[in-house]
Amino acid sequence: MFKNAVQLFEIFGFKLRVDPSWLLIAALIVWSLSTSYFPEAVPGETRTLYTVLGIIAMLGMFLSLILHELSHSLVARSYGLKVGGITLFIFGGVAELEEEPHDPKSEFRIAVAGPLMSLFLAALFYGLTRLAADGTEIGLTGAVFGYLALINLVLAVFNLIPAFPLDGGRMLRAVIWQMTRDLLRATRISSRIGSAFGLFLMLTGAFAMFSGGGIGGFWQILIGFFILNASNGSYQNLLIKSALRGKTAQNLMSSRVHTIDPGASIAELVDDVMLRQGVSFVPVVSGERLLGYVDTAGAQSIDRSEWGMRRVADILVPASPENTAAPATPLDQVFKRIGLMPRRKLMIVEGQRLVGVISLSDLVHHLALEQEIGTSLRG
Structure with a gap:
């Protein structure tokens, strides 16, 4: 899937890879934080310091994504599933499961593990933000922790949207699978919802661009396009696996x-x-x-x-x-x-x-x- 991804290291036996597209989002995060977020949160500091804080916060987000995907991977391994590795790319990260979960319960638990980790990290960083605050001033450290608390909350909430292949969509698939006892049907239904959500993001993103939303609307279109293709692709891959299963x-x-x-x-x-x-x-x-x-x-x-x-x-x-x-x-x-x-x-x-x-x-x-x-x- 990610032919140009570069392996950085292994963690708990999982190969961690970074696709070159991640460098783009990393640079955008550092630029946005150093020119907007940190100057507003802690005014009066130097541009160099804001850039350093942006790099630290970006690395914190990098670690948060790894922990999110690592949670999926560890739970998947506990159910005997093979995980090819963890890859970070422009739209976040993915734990590359080499096979489908064996039953609805394992599917649900693998899917929910990531958002639960992100919610835990959001609560942890929020607590650290409060500890770092000095009265009404949050300070430099508090500003970094505050950003990481927010980004982990956003990561958890966005992934809980019931649109396949987001974690919420996989949880929805597990529920439909439990009810129908048909993985293919459950995937078809959840992938259609995912496709509809992807189209919704693209349309609202286009509207935002024409209304002066600029880069935010363009980014929304890209995310919607990714979800639309990933949703359709996941269903087609399952169709292929179903058609080939048991044949030589x-x-x-x-x-x-x-x-x-x-x-x-x-x-x-x-x-x-x-x-x-x-x-x-x-x-x-x-x-x-x-x-x-x-x-x-x-x-x-x-x-x-x-x-x-x-x-x-x-x-x-x-x-x-x-x-x-x-x-x-x-x-x-x-x-x-x-x-x-x-x-x-x-x-x-x-x-x-x-x-x-x-x-x-x-x-x-x-x-x-x-x-x-x-x-x-x-x-």
Whole structure:
């Protein structure tokens, strides 16, 4: 999800990563605090001091987000779920669960853990603000604690909005799941609410911009767009997982595969196999042993005048664990791996014997058919 994220360190076994987009929000927070919040809260100080306070407060927010997501991760681990790590990005943070919760109770408890942590931190920082106050003056330390109390309260309240994939939306999904005993239906309902909320934010943000709201309205549009896409994406991902669950590569692979011998010429490969059979990807076998594959890119890498003299072996891409899979490989794993392949295909092998080929188009067609049938059955 976050290909450019940089790992900083591990905490309780979870990898903490920061996406470069976080740097933008961090800079905006420091700028906003140093030019607006702190000059109003503690007037009469230097610009340098306000900048230092802004950096400290930003780091406090950074820590608060980590604790929020860490709460989700620890509760998820307690239920036996795998967590890929914690990533901070422009819109906050995310605990990357590698699988769906197993039941409504675990879903609800994982979701509520984050807002509860944020509420605890809000109360803690508010208490520290009161302790740091000197009469009616809150002082520098009190101003920092006051900001952290407010930002954690906002974080908790915003995440409790029942719009998927916010924590409140996940809690709503858990309640619907408990009532219907249908995770897919619960996700569909909660994701539609999330999409509606995302559209609401975008529309009100656009209105705010045209009414002079400036950067605030623009930021609201971005958040709404993120929620809209995340909500729809979460539902689509669950549809994919549901359609692939319990199936293996053997269920979808094409067993009738056109192959070629490594000693054949490239001209034979192109004329007798690729053009005649209408294929651009051809496994190379010697007897019953799979050696690898050749494709149109490999043929094009050789000057056409040499096709009659050059052998298929000259453009062979060797078989490897990256481009092959066993027939019993679960389809969800095939789906993940096949997206990393330049040809979007995997050769299915038993030992060193080719038994079939599976392509991304096979998977997409299967998913489309599953969704069409499922939609028609639901009416």
